[in-house]
Amino acid sequence: xxxSAARSTFGPPGRPTLLFVHGIRLGRAIWEPHAAHLTExxxxxxxxxxxxxxxxxxxFTQEHVDALFDETLATLDAPPLIVGYSLGGFVTMxxxxxxxxxxxxxxxxxxxxxxxxxxxxxxxxxxxxxxxIPDAVFNAIxxxxxxxxxPHAVAATIERIPFDRDVLVQTSALARHTTxxxxxxxxxxxxxxxxxxxxxxxxxVDERIxxxxxxxxxxxxxxxxxHGAPLVRPQEFAGIxxxxxxxxxxxxxxxx
Numbered sequence: 248x249x250x251s252a253a254r255s256t257f258g259p260p261g262r263p264t265l266l267f268v269h270g271i272r273l274g275r276a277i278w279e280p281h282a283a284h285l286t287e288x289x290x291x292x293x294x295x296x297x298x299x300x301x302x303x304x305x306x307f308t309q310e311h312v313d314a315l316f317d318e319t320l321a322t323l324d325a326p327p328l329i330v331g332y333s334l335g336g337f338v339t340m341x342x343x344x345x346x347x348x349x350x351x352x353x354x355x356x357x358x359x360x361x362x363x364x365x366x367x368x369x370x371x372x373x374x375x376x377x378x379x380i381p382d383a384v385f386n387a388i389x390x391x392x393x394x395x396x397x398p399h400a401v402a403a404t405i406e407r408i409p410f411d412r413d414v415l416v417q418t419s420a421l422a423r424h425t426t427x428x429x430x431x432x433x434x435x436x437x438x439x440x441x442x443x444x445x446x447x448x449x450x451x452v453d454e455r456i457x458x459x460x461x462x463x464x465x466x467x468x469x470x471x472x473x474h475g476a477p478l479v480r481p482q483e484f485a486g487i488x489x490x491x492x493x494x495x496x497x498x499x500x501x502x503x
Contacts, residue, residue: 248311250318253295253302255279258286263351263496264323265488267293270333270357271418272389274300274408277401277478284485289492292327294319296335298414307417309341316342316349326351328495330488332477333357333450334418337428344431352495353435354488356442357474359454361429362422366452374419377412385412401478429453429460439464440491442484444472 255275265285267278275293282291294315298307305311316338320326329350331339336358343350360366377385393402439461443451445468458464467487469476477484 248305248314248318250302250315253300253315254319254322255293256290257282257293258290260290260324262288262290263492264290264292264325264327265492266319266323266327266329267291268329268331268335268339269294269296269299270335271414272299272408272410273332273405274410276300276404276408280481281477281485281488284482285489285492288489292319292323296338298411298417300408303409303411307411307414309421312338313342313345316346320349328352328354328488328492330354331356331358333474337422340428340432341425343435344428347435350435350437352438352440352491354440354442354491356477356484357444357447357450358428359441359443359457360450360452361427361456362425363427367419367423369449371419371423374415377415382412397475397478429456432457433460435461436463438491438495440467440487441465442467442469442476442487444468444474444476445470446473447476450474 267275267281269275269277275295278293282293285291295302296307297305297311297315326349329339329343331353336355339353339355340358343353362370390406393405441454441457441464443454443466454466458466469480469483472479
């Protein structure tokens with residue numbers, strides 16, 4: 248399977264690479280404002296996950312996600328710093344747990360929760376109920392929610408991104424029948440930064456567990472924000488990525 252159409256690249260070759268992986272119902276287009284702030288020092292690569300954007304007709308499965316990562320990483324000269332947001336963070340952890348040397352570092356945002364026990368039920372129940380809603384009603388609810396919680400320009404960008412609703416069912420099933428990601432990612436020894444919105448309570452519930460399992464990890468809390476932190480404050484988030492990347496690539500980020 249050829250995933251070349253699911254990638255965008257910003258900045259010249261020869262610089263350290265930042266690989267951005269989006270969350271559910273999003274796409275690689277959401278990272279364009281971030282890339283604009285980062286290409287002075289880095290090469291930025293962004294992906295569409297299966298079921299999203301250019302891959303809307305590709306079923307969201309672990310096999311397809313793995314193939315996307317395999318192909319993308321094979322095009323790079325060196326392991327990148329991977330920036331994973333929400334679903335992008337979960338799939339990044341799952342992949343890196345099986346390929347421990349594929350990443351120079353990890354910046355993971357909005358994904359410090361293990362969907363074990365009761366923690367799966369709110370998502371699983373919500374997904375089951377959403378399947379009862381006709382597409383037109385579902386899209387109207389999604390549109391109003393986007394515009395109520397995000398800046399207009401960001402919401403408009405997301406509206407234009409094709410999305411397969413079956414991703415909800417597929418991610419729910421994967422979350423229910425998966426190893427605790429805090430355990431799976433524990434063997435990773437590279438630098439890790441968790442970035443969470445201050446009020447992103449559902450996705451911070453296991454924050455301490457992830458920090459304990461990855462003792463080298465640090466935590467940055469974006470004050471006054473929730474799960475949408477990287478989208479609501481793109482410049483601030485890009486600055487956090489930049490600062491962390493300088494520590495991951497200390498001899499390669501002088502702008503040359």
